[in-house]
Amino acid sequence: MRATPVNCDGKIIDALTVPHGEGMPLAAVDHQRTTPVLKAMESPRLHWIIPRCGKPIPGLGFGVGVRQHGSADPEEIPATGQVNSANWSGFQSTGDSYTSVQAGWNVPAIVATCGSSCDSYSSAWVGLGPPCCAATSDLLIQDGTESDNVNGANSYVAWYEMYPYQPDIVPFPNITVNRGDSVDVVISNGGSDTALFSMADTSNGDAYGFSQAYPSSYTLATNALWIMERPLVNNNQDYARLADFNVIDWVGAYATDSQGTEAPVGNWKRDFDYMYSCGNTELLAETGDISGDDDFPVDWEGFPTGGLEAAPC
């Protein structure tokens, strides 16, 4: 028997529809919209629907509009340190071990940073993984949205990734985002070498979740991450120009630790990342103060002026 996915209003979601009219998906996930980078690691899997009516799935720590706070919810504590990063801006937890991270934001509308003569990229995501700037080969699992300007045209896409097992972003199945859309994103450690990805675009009603296995040779790092990133391009050899997203406001930024306590970002020990160009010569993105324990902005400051930078710095 297969689970029947339904929306909050009871509408059945046909996750088996093949959008391009060809082929037949054999599992309950639309393989036609995934890339081979993903496909080489896909396995038959089930899907579930993000409980957008405030009906959280136990273990995922997720419920848009309904926050389940643990009894040991700590008081807000200040960020303890600033980390200068070549590609990240946002918050990263320090200490503790986390099993789930979530947040919402509006997909940033971007403007071309240098006309049609050059491309620029920006990625907003939540993740479980190693903090910046650890020397590690541990697994980083992420899902988020991309706001890019390529060949003079803006593009917006939802994606997920498991780095370095899967080093390039993969379009998130069954989620279509546009600029300004409100998205809620959750990522969780599913145990048994499995990551759980969930995303809902509350502007257009798209919602989807799935599990993804990874090789047992990887160790999943467990820091909670809320990050705005300038991606890697050119076969992961260069930092892209950071697209001008103006400001992104993170809302409902929560994490659940290994004890099952769910609390907002402001209540966890954390560092804030500032994105600088290589050599700290230009500030690219700045992380703002937390308000209400779970909201914070990241401001765009520059792209940098020198254009692409070789990675790592």
Place this chain on the structure above:
Amino acid sequence: MRRCSQVRALLILMSAVALGGAGCGQLAAPSHVHAGLAAASRAPDPTRTGPDLPQAPARPVRPVAAHRAIEFAQRMLASAIVPPGSRALVRLRNPHIADPGLLQIACNPFEDVTEWWVVPGSPGRVAAFLNAHVPHGMTVGVRDGHGTIHRAPGPEFESDLTAGMHLHGALDFTFAAVGRKTKLRVDAVDVPVGAFCVGIGYGQGTGPSPTPTK
């Protein structure tokens, strides 16, 4: 099969909210699948072995290179060894499977060719057969971003010739149990060197500050 245990774990999770219910290997094919089935014109040869895979030039992707990538994927697909008694189903008319608008932002180009089979036996038995019949020129596992091949959760084979010529070249198998048979989907995927991909990775430091000059 490890994959099954992961599905079970997920099912336990899902059963708490009454969304689950499927068993391991019991992902039922949708009813509309049957309507699209067609008799296969090519019966599988269980004794066939995969040909040596061609080498593609390491140069920026151009139409010719993309064409060769399709050929490479097709050769990989042809090298897959399916169990005796397998019956081929329908072929994609168009080997390009994905929405270009989405893929432009992931990897561009990449190629994927797919075929489907109905195979006697359970998904577990089919997977065991596949893992015991790795095509010539391929290795069990998936190559990561550093070029290391990892044993993957399911039957997946990576081309031995990928490094230096292809970012990814792999065979991927997907299963659905239907009664005592298994529907098997085989994907041969190829991302040639020179393909443009967007990667989100580790947080990295900014390096040393430039030395002040007078």
